[in-house]
Amino acid sequence: MLLLANAFIRQAVHSHHIKHNHKSTTDNMEENKTNTKVYNVSGMSCNHCKMSVEKAIGSVAGVESVNVDLPGGKAYVSGEHAAADVIAAVKEAGFGIVES
Numbered sequence: 001m002l003l004l005a006n007a008f009i010r011q012a013v014h015s016h017h018i019k020h021n022h023k024s025t026t027d028n029m030e031e032n033k034t035n036t037k038v039y040n041v042s043g044m045s046c047n048h049c050k051m052s053v054e055k056a057i058g059s060v061a062g063v064e065s066v067n068v069d070l071p072g073g074k075a076y077v078s079g080e081h082a083a084a085d086v087i088a089a090v091k092e093a094g095f096g097i098v099e100s
Contacts, residue, residue: 037083039075041068042096049095056093060085074100 041053050070057066057077063086064079075097077086083099090097 035064035080036076036078037081037086038100039077039083039086039090040098040100041073041075041090044068044070044073044095046070052093053090053095056089056095057086060089 044050044053047070050068053075054066054068057063057068057075060081062079062081063077066078067076068074069076075086075090087097087099
């Protein structure tokens with residue numbers, strides 16, 4: 001009887017632990033989605049262009065990370081930043097940009 005009770009308790013604790021960890025991961029993913037903005041960037045034709053846009057966006061206050069998709073013409077920007085500042089920085093670097 002004690003073995004059955006012990007097995008039941010272990011299963012319940014393990015199940016609770018898995019549910020708790022899954023919820024935390026899901027919450028973190030949702031938080032990251034809300035802090036990421038997508039911009040359409042025009043005028044990029046090579047990796048040098050891509051690096052110029054990443055450098056321009058990376059210099060904006062509040063930007064935590066930037067990932068530019070050259071073929072897709074998109075910039076994925078994470079962090080608490082002002083969209084107007086990102087747009088101004090990219091335009092100053094010589095490229096077109098609008099928020100998606």
